[in-house]
Amino acid sequence: MKILLIGESRDNKVLETTYELTGFAGAAAAESSLFFVGSPHDLPAVSGRLYLADVAACGEYNPDLHRDLIVRTVAEENPDAVVFLHSSYGWDLAPRVAAALKVAQISEVVGLVEGGFEVGCCNGKMRRTVKPATARVVLTIQSGAFPVNKEGGSPQVVALAPPVASGRVIFAGYEAAEARAIDLGRAEVIVSAGRGVGKKDNIPLIAALAKALGGELGASRPVVDAGWIEHSHQVGTTGQSVAPKLYVACGISGAIQHLAGMKKSDFIVAINKDKDAPIGEIADVLIVADVLQFVPALTAKL
Amino acid sequence: MKILVCIKQVPDLESRFKANSAGVWFDETDLAWRMNEYDEYAVEQAVKLREQLGEGSELVVLSIGPDRVVEAMKKALAMGCDRGVHVQDSAAAVKDPAQIAATVVAYARDQHFDVIFTGMQSQDRGSAQVGVLVAAGLDIACATTLVGFSYSDGTITAKRELEGGLKGIVKLKTPALVTCQLGLNVPRYPTLPNIMKAKKKDIAALPIESLLSTPPLAATVSFHPPAKKGGGIVLEGEVGILVDQLLGILKEKTAVLR
CATH class of the missing domain: 3.40.50.620 (HUPs)
Structure with a gap:
């Protein structure tokens, strides 16, 4: 070929x-x-x-x-x-x-x-x-x-001979990524929230686990798009690529763009109700549970 | 000004999928259906443009598929589209992107739409081809993966999402097609009065045969789950026990618990 x-x-x-x-x-x-x-x-x-x-x-x-x-x-x-x-x-x-x-x-x-x-x-x-x-x-x-x-x-x-510049889509410049409030690339532990967290009011539960593990809060794209967490926390191809020692994915199904940004993590724990969620493909441990029950119970034991 | 928005109805992606009897796509039994998420952003942006232009403009929503897709079209009408075009095709799910695009092109060719909106991809197929192929078929300008859109005097200024948070700004003159990325806007929820109003809006039905005569360029020969890579542990059971199991594993396998 x-x-x-x-x-x-x-x-x-x-x-x-x-x-x-x-x-x-x-x-x-x-x-x-x-x-x-x-x-x-x-x-x-x-x-x-x-x-x-x-x-x-x-x-x-x-x-x-x-x-x-x-x-x-x-x-x-x-x-x-x-x-x-x-x-x-x-x-x-x-x-x-x-x-x-x-x-x-x-x-x-x-x-x-x-x-x-x-x-x-x-x-x-x-x-x-x-x-x-x-x-x-x-x-x-x-x-x-x-x-x-x-x-x-x-x-x-x-x-290739330089062509005569033409075309109907005129490039007008780049807009740089927003300044990052936090550099997830340096974090040893990242605990990320996904759509499975349900609503904005539940984000503090995930943030509390991140704190208890001495890590940073991450997020998947839908959570950022919905305005639950700022873009500077987004993990994935359109956010930050990360490789912490421990990555905990809470209620994240595992869209390919998210996986591409975190699959180099040393150890991956996924908490998801859906046993078939694609995140299970790359997780070292998949906990099949409701994040809203499991996460506070885990935080309480740390 | 004439605006077209193309939408697809997809299953709830939280569903469990199993192959249909032909083994080339999923079995539709027990699936719940909704508008493709990317298309919700496309509809919202199209409605916003329609509102900006006001009287004298028209917004058409088009969908291809069996009768169930009318439900997704009704939502688009309740969000603010003026009328619908339903291309009836009970076999739409096995059409390839080139055929879906050819169908839209055949419908839109003589209609002279100024702006066409599509989602950047569908959640189920995810080919991210149809919008661009429609623009190519109609020979009009096209920009993809929009997270920003504005229109003024025949020119669209689009913000395209690239990688790592970077965005590219482009300008294009109408007629043009744009494909919409998640986060472009905040899709509205249809209000009850608008849902009632939408019931009276026209949905024209066109048989697929009247628009499509070309064969597929590619064929699906199998639909299946990904091969399990193995190695990962799956834990199920009572939450308290799961917590202890996980803490045991983390102490053994990672250095983060001290």
């Missing part, structure tokens, strides 16, 4: 997640080349051909233009698969490329099976095996599903 990987850059720097793509190429035993809109001064450490479009000419975010460059590269490379990360860049760009190439896109790939792909569904609770009906396929791969491959090498750079 021959594949074209779509690397990612932000602010002239290679994103580390690009090396999950090379990991996927290794898992698929595929011959790979890489397409990359980025800076010529910070290239991904990969071997093989690297199709480089200079971000200075292409713009930081210009989906129509990035799509056209990828379509051009596909014509040159003739790959069986065009592989993106299942990230904000991949979500935005992969379907545009699939539509332009008139081929199937298979999203959120977590594994490879004979003649097809294993993908997540139902909020990560279930899996589907999907087979494309088109000869070529566009894939987005789930972060963390394939090992990082940073073996390096020096790429053979193929510079």
